[in-house]
Amino acid sequence: MSENREQLAEMADGLFAGLRGGEFDTFQTQIGEAGFGLLLVPESSEGFGGDWGDLATVMRLAGKHALAWPLGEHILAARLLHDAGRHADALTLLAGESSIPWGREAGDVLVERDGQILLVSGEVSAGESPAGEPRDMVAYDWDRAVPLGIEADLFGLIAFLRVCQTAGALDAALELAIEHTGQREQFGRPLSKFQSVQQSIALLAVEAAAANCAAQGAAAALDRFGHGGDARFEIGAAKLRSNIAIKVGAALAHQVHGAIGFTQDYPLHELTRRMMGWRSEGGNDAYWSARLGAQTLEWGGQGLWDQITRRTDPG
Amino acid sequence: MQTFAVHPFEAPENAQSIRSDLRAFLAQHQPDKDPVLRANCWTEFDPAFSQALGAAGYLGMLWPSQYGGHERLPLERYIVLEELLAAGAPVGAHWIADRQTGPLLLRYGTEEQREKYLPGFAAGTMYACIGLSEPGSGSDLASVRSSARKTDAGWVLSGQKVWTTGAHISHAMLALMRSEESSERQSGLSQFLIDLDLPGITIRPIIDMFGTHHFNEVFFDDVLVPHGALVGKEGEGWKQATAELALERSGPERYLSSHALLAAVIDSLGPDASAEVTATIGRLVSEMWTLRQMSMSVAAKLASGVDPVVEASIVKDLGNTFEQEMPLAIQAVLDADLADGSDLSRLLATLLQVSPSFSLRGGTREILRGIIARGLGLR
Ligand SMILES: Cc1cc2nc3c(=O)[nH]c(=O)nc-3n(C[C@H](O)[C@H](O)[C@H](O)COP(=O)(O)OP(=O)(O)OC[C@H]3O[C@@H](n4cnc5c(N)ncnc54)[C@H](O)[C@@H]3O)c2cc1C
Numbered sequence: 001m002s003e004n005r006e007q008l009a010e011m012a013d014g015l016f017a018g019l020r021g022g023e024f025d026t027f028q029t030q031i032g033e034a035g036f037g038l039l040l041v042p043e044s045s046e047g048f049g050g051d052w053g054d055l056a057t058v059m060r061l062a063g064k065h066a067l068a069w070p071l072g073e074h075i076l077a078a079r080l081l082h083d084a085g086r087h088a089d090a091l092t093l094l095a096g097e098s099s100i101p102w103g104r105e106a107g108d109v110l111v112e113r114d115g116q117i118l119l120v121s122g123e124v125s126a127g128e129s130p131a132g133e134p135r136d137m138v139a140y141d142w143d144r145a146v147p148l149g150i151e152a153d154l155f156g157l158i159a160f161l162r163v164c165q166t167a168g169a170l171d172a173a174l175e176l177a178i179e180h181t182g183q184r185e186q187f188g189r190p191l192s193k194f195q196s197v198q199q200s201i202a203l204l205a206v207e208a209a210a211a212n213c214a215a216q217g218a219a220a221a222l223d224r225f226g227h228g229g230d231a232r233f234e235i236g237a238a239k240l241r242s243n244i245a246i247k248v249g250a251a252l253a254h255q256v257h258g259a260i261g262f263t264q265d266y267p268l269h270e271l272t273r274r275m276m277g278w279r280s281e282g283g284n285d286a287y288w289s290a291r292l293g294a295q296t297l298e299w300g301g302q303g304l305w306d307q308i309t310r311r312t313d314p315g
Numbered sequence: 316m317q318t319f320a321v322h323p324f325e326a327p328e329n330a331q332s333i334r335s336d337l338r339a340f341l342a343q344h345q346p347d348k349d350p351v352l353r354a355n356c357w358t359e360f361d362p363a364f365s366q367a368l369g370a371a372g373y374l375g376m377l378w379p380s381q382y383g384g385h386e387r388l389p390l391e392r393y394i395v396l397e398e399l400l401a402a403g404a405p406v407g408a409h410w411i412a413d414r415q416t417g418p419l420l421l422r423y424g425t426e427e428q429r430e431k432y433l434p435g436f437a438a439g440t441m442y443a444c445i446g447l448s449e450p451g452s453g454s455d456l457a458s459v460r461s462s463a464r465k466t467d468a469g470w471v472l473s474g475q476k477v478w479t480t481g482a483h484i485s486h487a488m489l490a491l492m493r494s495e496e497s498s499e500r501q502s503g504l505s506q507f508l509i510d511l512d513l514p515g516i517t518i519r520p521i522i523d524m525f526g527t528h529h530f531n532e533v534f535f536d537d538v539l540v541p542h543g544a545l546v547g548k549e550g551e552g553w554k555q556a557t558a559e560l561a562l563e564r565s566g567p568e569r570y571l572s573s574h575a576l577l578a579a580v581i582d583s584l585g586p587d588a589s590a591e592v593t594a595t596i597g598r599l600v601s602e603m604w605t606l607r608q609m610s611m612s613v614a615a616k617l618a619s620g621v622d623p624v625v626e627a628s629i630v631k632d633l634g635n636t637f638e639q640e641m642p643l644a645i646q647a648v649l650d651a652d653l654a655d656g657s658d659l660s661r662l663l664a665t666l667l668q669v670s671p672s673f674s675l676r677g678g679t680r681e682i683l684r685g686i687i688a689r690g691l692g693l694r
Contacts, residue, residue, distance in 0.1 A: 171317055178691055198688035202632075205687055209319030209629045210605050216321040217608035240601035285598070290590065293597030297586045301578030305401045308604060312611075313330040 016065035040079035052222035063168030072161035084148035096158030103136030153229035159282030170208035207249035214238035324611035353403025353575035361405035369439025382433035389618035400571035416443035423547030446490030504552035565627035569634030570606035625690030
């Protein structure tokens, strides 16, 4: 990790840990003051000048700490507005699908319609994600929409955010599993000393590792190809893999926690409930497997390998 | 906590030219044999191919030139391995010498051993095999009983190894032996590099369930090897052998050794495939792509001089699972008659039969997960 990114990670880790269980408005102030909203805005425009790898790092930590705030959507919106020569003042969000996290708090929203990116607002009807967070429908007022004249793959970008958050959430679930099984004794010794429990936790670590590598691979593709949609292959592969990681990993984490993990008092639910929702956001398994499969069949057998390698080789 | 700290893989500037050179080499030298042989390619022995590969400079790539090596960069070698495996090249003959035995000699061997073996390994003309398993020692490798007794004339070896891949075509075996009488478990073990043409050595084929001959049992009946056959320090065999195993856990062979099937299925389907088949291909590609990210991250870490034990075990476990599942997933959605004699059906049938071994060879799934658990501090 570069020194800059390490500092960023340290800052995000501390801030997000401190925000746990707090209020939306406090978050708004603190995250705003820390400058995270401008993570992807170039330094020349008084932003942080971060890249997609930096965003992956921050979103991973947001996932780890179950941050209850639409940070990724806001960071992306600020960047796209900057691309269009504007800047975000109120809480501008980006929507990749019909419902938007904390849509009720948003000033404006960036959406894609008929291939155009529009800045638009509308009437909100409240909804809720499986994690109990606001996730609202907005009836956009298209007549007042402002076309931004930029290109971006909003849906893919939302998928990317979820992959990064999943990576952090699975690592956090793993950490909880290790802590819990080290303390809880049954049959006269800690659960972690039982081989079958160790094997389950090892598998959870494997899934967390897959999600982390997928997130970094997708970030590298975004750094290379930009956010116009050329990184869709990597983003799709990463989203599909992280959906699998959630399926396998969440079940294992709960299994080794026994009943305690199923309570409001214990923090595991903050991770699993969110992850279960993320599996639908930014494209579910059916969506991405159909796309990736079709893309692959178009490339052909040798073409697949050519593409996969060419896309990471320099030059 | 981040158990798998991702390490960026900075592909060398010449990555594309390495690939295109190698593809040209393969177009010229890839034996035009039955395509089915590409199914499980790192066990496929083809000495002529290995020799051509050695002559072209693709073996011993990292070793000093004084031993016939080519002093290339670790990530250049990584790219070569990727290309060979993705193409299903028959790399089995030299595989162990190039991947494990050679590097081990550079780390622990004597000058004499390096001069004797490395040039042949790098030329693709000498091969090695791994003598770890015994009838009573599989997962519990520390229970090795084959013995080495020190005499004035050299070491006298007795006992039996089993499941030794390639012993019948190898020139030497790197064997783990109990060198201290009545020693227990991990202590008192040493590694020996044994020329397999010595008197007293008997190699008997074991035919695998698929009907092919890859592994063997090897008997040592008072075999006298010179003192110079001891590799590294007497009594340090356990430490050295586990380091040797770590060299082979995370390479691209952990997810690419059956790539030929995926490529063949994709080619046979074309863009009009059913939605179900298309989705299965999409999912397999997503897993393969992710494994590549993981394997490259470990390669980059290794190249920077760190030994990522847990990460490497994670890649092997996940890679084995992927490769084991791939033929079954394809079989589940593909309308194939396994008896129709087509290349694709035979490729599929081959992998359905050999893939159960993937989570055994090189350390079983359970043992790997034990290593991961230890790395996580659970034991
Ligand atoms: C294709 C192939 C090639 C091979 N090539 C070589 C070679 O070249 N050289 C060589 O030395 N060996 C080779 N092997 C042997 C391989 O390393 C062993 O098969 C492996 O170490 C397992 O040993 P085993 O077969 O005796 O199984 P066992 O040790 O009898 O184990 C059987 C099962 O029990 C599980 N098990 C055992 N102990 C435990 C435990 N403590 N906790 C949980 N589960 C446990 C194992 O994971 C396994 O699933 C090869 C094997 C195969 C299949």
